[in-house]
Amino acid sequence: xxxxxxxxxxxxxxxxxxxxxxxxxxxxxxxxxxxxxxxxxxxxxxxxxxxxxxxxxxxxxxxxxxxxxxxxxxxxxxxxxxxxxxxxxxxxxxxxxxxxxxxxxxxxxxxxxxxxxxxxxxxxxxxxxxxxxxxxxxxxxxxxxxxxxxxxxxxxxxxxxxxxxxxxxxxxxxxxxxxxxxxxxxxxxxxxxxxxxxxxxxxxxxxxxxxxxxxxxxxxxxxxxxxxxxxxxxxxxxxxxxxxxxxxxxxxxxxxxxxxxxxxxxxxxxxxxxxxxxxxxxxxxxxxxxxxxxxxxxxxxxxxxxxxxxxxxxxxxxxxxxxxxxxxxxxxxxxxxxxxxxxxxxxxxxxxxxxxxxxxxxxxxxxxxxxxxxxxxxxxxxx
Amino acid sequence: xxxxxxxxxxxxxxxxxxxxxxxxxxxxxxxxxxxxxxxxxxxxxxxxxxxxxxxxxxxxxxxxxxxxxxxxxxxxxxxxxxxxxxxxxxxxxxxxxxxxxxxxxxxxxxxxxxxxxxxxxxxxxxxxxxxxxxxxxxxxxxxxxxxxxxxxxxxxxxxxxxxxxxxxxxxxxxxxxxxxxxxxxxxxxxxxxxxxxxxxxxxxxxxxxxxxxxxxxxxxxxxxxxxxxxxxxxxxxxxxxxxxxxxxxxxxxxxxxxxxxxxxxxxxxxxxxxxxxxxxxxxxxxxxxxxxxxxxxxxxxx
Numbered sequence: 001x002x003x004x005x006x007x008x009x010x011x012x013x014x015x016x017x018x019x020x021x022x023x024x025x026x027x028x029x030x031x032x033x034x035x036x037x038x039x040x041x042x043x044x045x046x047x048x049x050x051x052x053x054x055x056x057x058x059x060x061x062x063x064x065x066x067x068x069x070x071x072x073x074x075x076x077x078x079x080x081x082x083x084x085x086x087x088x089x090x091x092x093x094x095x096x097x098x099x100x101x102x103x104x105x106x107x108x109x110x111x112x113x114x115x116x117x118x119x120x121x122x123x124x125x126x127x128x129x130x131x132x133x134x135x136x137x138x139x140x141x142x143x144x145x146x147x148x149x150x151x152x153x154x155x156x157x158x159x160x161x162x163x164x165x166x167x168x169x170x171x172x173x174x175x176x177x178x179x180x181x182x183x184x185x186x187x188x189x190x191x192x193x194x195x196x197x198x199x200x201x202x203x204x205x206x207x208x209x210x211x212x213x214x215x216x217x218x219x220x221x222x223x224x225x226x227x228x229x230x231x232x233x234x235x236x237x238x239x240x241x242x243x244x245x246x247x248x249x250x251x252x253x254x255x256x257x258x259x260x261x262x263x264x265x266x267x268x269x270x271x272x273x274x275x276x277x278x279x280x281x282x283x284x285x286x287x288x289x290x291x292x293x294x295x296x297x298x299x300x301x302x303x304x305x306x307x308x309x310x311x312x313x314x315x316x317x318x319x320x321x322x323x324x325x326x327x328x329x330x331x332x333x334x335x336x337x338x339x340x341x342x343x344x345x346x347x348x349x350x351x352x353x354x355x356x357x358x359x360x361x362x363x364x365x366x367x368x369x370x371x372x373x374x375x376x377x378x379x380x381x382x383x
Numbered sequence: 384x385x386x387x388x389x390x391x392x393x394x395x396x397x398x399x400x401x402x403x404x405x406x407x408x409x410x411x412x413x414x415x416x417x418x419x420x421x422x423x424x425x426x427x428x429x430x431x432x433x434x435x436x437x438x439x440x441x442x443x444x445x446x447x448x449x450x451x452x453x454x455x456x457x458x459x460x461x462x463x464x465x466x467x468x469x470x471x472x473x474x475x476x477x478x479x480x481x482x483x484x485x486x487x488x489x490x491x492x493x494x495x496x497x498x499x500x501x502x503x504x505x506x507x508x509x510x511x512x513x514x515x516x517x518x519x520x521x522x523x524x525x526x527x528x529x530x531x532x533x534x535x536x537x538x539x540x541x542x543x544x545x546x547x548x549x550x551x552x553x554x555x556x557x558x559x560x561x562x563x564x565x566x567x568x569x570x571x572x573x574x575x576x577x578x579x580x581x582x583x584x585x586x587x588x589x590x591x592x593x594x595x596x597x598x599x600x601x602x603x604x605x606x607x608x609x610x611x612x613x614x615x616x617x618x619x620x621x622x623x624x625x626x627x628x629x630x631x632x633x634x635x636x637x638x639x640x641x642x643x644x645x646x647x648x649x650x651x652x653x654x655x656x657x658x659x660x661x662x663x664x665x666x667x668x669x670x671x672x673x674x675x676x677x678x679x680x681x682x683x684x685x
Contacts, residue, residue, distance in 0.1 A: 089481050144666075147673045151418045151484060151621065155613050156669060159662035162610075170653030287610070291488055298485060344496055351492030358486050359474055 031227050050212055060204040069316035070211035071272035074218045076296040076308040078265025084302035085226055086258035087238025088145050092157030093266055093293045095164040098285035099137050100130035100267025101274040102174055104185035115176050121188035127271055134267025135260045142259035146252045161287055168282035181281035184274035207276050214272065218265065223305050234258055295350055299357050301366025310365045319346040388523045390643040391636065396529025398635020399536035403591035404612035405627035406543065407584030412621050413560040414580035417480050421487040422588050423609025424494035425460050429589020430509055430596040430605060431498050432456035437510025445512040453593055457586040464585025465578055499603050509596040528597045540628055552579060614665035620678020634661045
């Protein structure tokens with residue numbers, strides 16, 4: 001109610017002061033989705049650039065990577081909702097990704113093959129189902145979160161990854177078994193296979209555009225969620241759950257909600273990620289995958305949506321970037337099996353990057369951007 | 384009955400590895416309220432160091448050469464732990480514990496990868512004199528290495544507990560874990576306490592890793608054992624040293640018994656269910672007791 005009233009009053013004031021970011025003349029203005037003019041311009045420009053130049057100007061190999069990064073960004077936003085906003089540390093994200101990936105694969109798989117399949121290849125349907133099944137799993141797990149806190153919860157969710165890994169390895173009718181795997185979800189819409197080359201666009205271009213559209217939808221939804229009553233309740237629970245309880249925020253309800261939404265995002269991300277990759281193997285849903293998502297959130301910046309997207313793209317691109325290293329630094333071998341080869345270096349980089357970011361810039365890539373922005377905002381008096 | 388006793392003997396042997404690892408986790412937790420996920424890497428580094436040292440010390444008659452290598456390896460990893468605590472962890476004191484926990488995950492990845500480069504793709508023998516030999520104790524076949532592991536662990540636990548009970552530094556560590564600020568006000572160097580706890584955890588992990596590698600040798604997957612100590616510490620309670628030891632042996636026994644009997648009684652759980660049985664036990668215990676069996680319940684104030 002208050003927002004409604006104050007927005008109309010402040011419209012005039014904000015128009016006059018648009019060159020002064022962060023000078024808010026009303027609460028409603030502060031709460032707007034894109035609350036400063038530069039933000040509005042920059043976000044629209046970036047989405048336009050990503051939708052027009054990138055799919056036609058870059059080679060397909062890069063688009064494939066970008067599609068993976070955008071799908072991962074949906075998962076990272078999900079983890080950020082539960083960890084960054086609601087403060088419940090989860091190392092079990094890989095488990096929910098797996099549930100989404102397998103729900104979608106089973107629904108869209110060909111019936112009558114070696115692995116379970118129902119032949120429902122319509123993309124929105126299996127995407128939604130993947131999210132819902134994973135979300136339900138999240139809600140089932142959530143009561144643990146209401147009983148445990150902090151590191152106890154982290155270790156329990158880590159146990160979830162190991163249990164899931166065991167189940168997926170053993171349930172060969174669903175997953176195809178370790179080392180073999182099964183076909184990923186089949187992305188099809190209105191009789192069009194999105195992952196195959198068509199008359200107008202190549203498969204990689206179509207998958208890239210699909211993930212981009214979905215990421216925008218999921219990101220807008222998440223941004224709306226965290227600036228609403230629910231988001232403020234999450235922050236209250238994160239900062240001090242007992243204090244939140246005292247002021248009338250139902251801690252149990254919001255913890256369950258956070259886990260449910262986060263798992264929904266993870267399920268959709270898992271389904272999309274493996275639709276891009278084309279093949280699902282049960283061994284891939286291990287602790288390292290969970291850690292990669294935690295790294296995306298932390299390197300991007302905990303408690304920020306744009307940070308999650310930056311972090312996800314960065315972590316997905318990292319192995320590809322380290323492959324380029326041998327051309328710059330000749331002492332690094334490009335042989336995959338060599339001890340100091342690109343594959344090992346990529347993983348060492350994850351580790352070092354997590355350590356260095358947390359020590360020197362705990363707010364991640366988002367924090368670096370804030371510092372750059374503040375430097376120019378105060379220019380030339382940058383101290 | 385023989386099968387049962389053999390399973391128990393194997394479980395106690397394996398449990399001693401978990402108990403040593405769990406002690407390391409708990410010692411760090413008690414001093415800085417952080418679960419250090421770097422323990423698996425320390426374990427791998429320790430086993431690796433011992434295998435190189437045992438090779439270098441082949442001239443000394445068996446098994447003393449191996450034990451000397453074990454001691455030197457443990458000291459080496461303790462120094463590594465000290466170094467890491469000083470450079471990476473100390474600047475983070477006072478930051479949220481989750482951030483520090485994730486930093487230890489980063490350390491784990493880096494140290495483990497460097498260790499893997501030295502291990503290579505083959506299995507590397509750790510240089511122990513026992514291999515898979517077993518002896519007959521009243522009709523029960525017990526592996527020699529399990530007996531050595533159990534005895535060493537009991538000795539180490541006794542030394543540790545008397546250290547905490549009777550020595551000055553042990554008392555300081557207990558005081559710092561009870562209340563850091565008050566301990567500082569009494570003239571205790573909390574920095575020394577942090578450093579000591581990381582060194583101790585490193586040394587314990589090194590011994591555990593070496594024991595795990597006896598018999599089968601070291602390969603790149605040895606570190607996964609390190610994560611099985613997590614159910615052990617949760618079972619016992621994160622801040623209970625006695626709980627860590629009990630939890631470690633419980634996890635070892637559960638695993639060994641499940642591996643022995645699950646194939647006959649519950650084959651539908653799938654092969655290798657024993658590997659994850661510890662996590663199932665952990666979940667069940669936590670549903671009933673959220674702070675583990677012996678953990679201190681946190682008193683919350685707003």
